[in-house]
Amino acid sequence: MKDENCIFCKIANGEIPSRTLYEDEDFRVIMDLAPATKGHSLILPKQHYKNLYEIADDTAAKVLPLAKKMANLMTEKLGCDGFNIIQNTNEVAGQTVFHFHMHLIPRYDSDGQNLTMKAHETPAEELDAIKQQIIK
Ligand code: AMP
Ligand code: ZN
Numbered sequence: 001m002k003d004e005n006c007i008f009c010k011i012a013n014g015e016i017p018s019r020t021l022y023e024d025e026d027f028r029v030i031m032d033l034a035p036a037t038k039g040h041s042l043i044l045p046k047q048h049y050k051n052l053y054e055i056a057d058d059t060a061a062k063v064l065p066l067a068k069k070m071a072n073l074m075t076e077k078l079g080c081d082g083f084n085i086i087q088n089t090n091e092v093a094g095q096t097v098f099h100f101h102m103h104l105i106p107r108y109d110s111d112g113q114n115l116t117m118k119a120h121e122t123p124a125e126e127l128d129a130i131k132q133q134i135i136k
Helices: 007-012 057-078 124-135
Strands: 020-023 027-031 041-045 082-086 102-107
Touching: 007 027, 007 041, 020 057, 027 057, 041 057, 057 082, 057 102
Parallel strands: none
Antiparallel strands: 020 027, 027 041, 041 102, 082 102
């Protein structure tokens, strides 16, 4: 399924040119136009899924092995020191393009990027209550 109004559908299926690093029947991996670090890339499924809630399980199952393959390739070729992989679902989480994509962000010891989370000290009872809310 494709969405004719979706720019990532057009990029993933080759209708709009991109800096493609990898392609197979299910995915295209492209360089991000505004990279957070050197080599920042995006895994795009060729089918249109809006986000994590909607991606088909069989496609989702192929995303992490592909992320690993690309991380190994970029580590070898770019000499990065680590990786962040990020998937934003919905505006609240920072999603701006509503076609599922996984960010591949090579990290370098001195890249100056800050992708760390703000941690909240939380009482044990509150953690227990949240756990019950999720699994009950
Ligand atoms: P997100 O905020 O998770 O939806 O990420 C969207 C990402 O897509 C951002 O990092 C943008 O820089 C990137 N982006 C948007 N349009 C293009 C494009 N035409 N080609 C490559 N990257 C793009
Ligand atoms: Zn799309």
